[in-house]
Amino acid sequence: MKERFKQEYRRLRIFIKSELNARNKNAETGALAVPILRYSFGIINWRIEEKTQIDRETRKMLTMYKMHHPKADIDRLYVKRKKGGRGLVQVEAAYKAEIINIAKYFKGKNKEDQFVNIVKNHESTN
Numbered sequence: 001m002k003e004r005f006k007q008e009y010r011r012l013r014i015f016i017k018s019e020l021n022a023r024n025k026n027a028e029t030g031a032l033a034v035p036i037l038r039y040s041f042g043i044i045n046w047r048i049e050e051k052t053q054i055d056r057e058t059r060k061m062l063t064m065y066k067m068h069h070p071k072a073d074i075d076r077l078y079v080k081r082k083k084g085g086r087g088l089v090q091v092e093a094a095y096k097a098e099i100i101n102i103a104k105y106f107k108g109k110n111k112e113d114q115f116v117n118i119v120k121n122h123e124s125t126n
Contacts, residue, residue: 001044008036012058016065023081025067029058030089037091041098052092 014034015025015060057110062068068077068086078093080084107115109116 001040002046005037005040005044006040006054009033009054010057010114013061016061016067022067022086026081026087033088034091034094038094038098041095042102046095048092051091051095058088058091 012029015028020028054110061072061076064078076084077086077088078090079087081087089095094117106116108120
């Protein structure tokens with residue numbers, strides 16, 4: 001399943017090749033490419049190396065299609081546009097945010113919900 005998600009994420013190349021301006025390309029990435037991976041974050045166990053590899057491949061594509069200079073600051077890519085960055089969504093940060101949101105959901109959910117109880121029981125036995 002991880003490979004299928006990675007293949008779907010690689011459709012990012014279509015956005016980067018397009019003739020949109022840089023702001024719209026980064027917005028497309030955050031709106032259409034990253035959510036593909038977000039759906040799997042609570043279900044599939046992703047290793048840190050895999051997430052950093054996906055980010056590395058994204059930066060490599062940006063460099064290949066001349067959206068990012070090879071010697072430019074990498075951290076600035078992930079800073080919001082309002083703060084002077086490029087506004088790209090980092091896969092690692094999206095992973096952390098999604099896991100936190102799932103934990104908040106399960107913690108605040110009613111104890112009488114049978115599906116939540118099944119998940120909690122399964123997690124406590126593992």
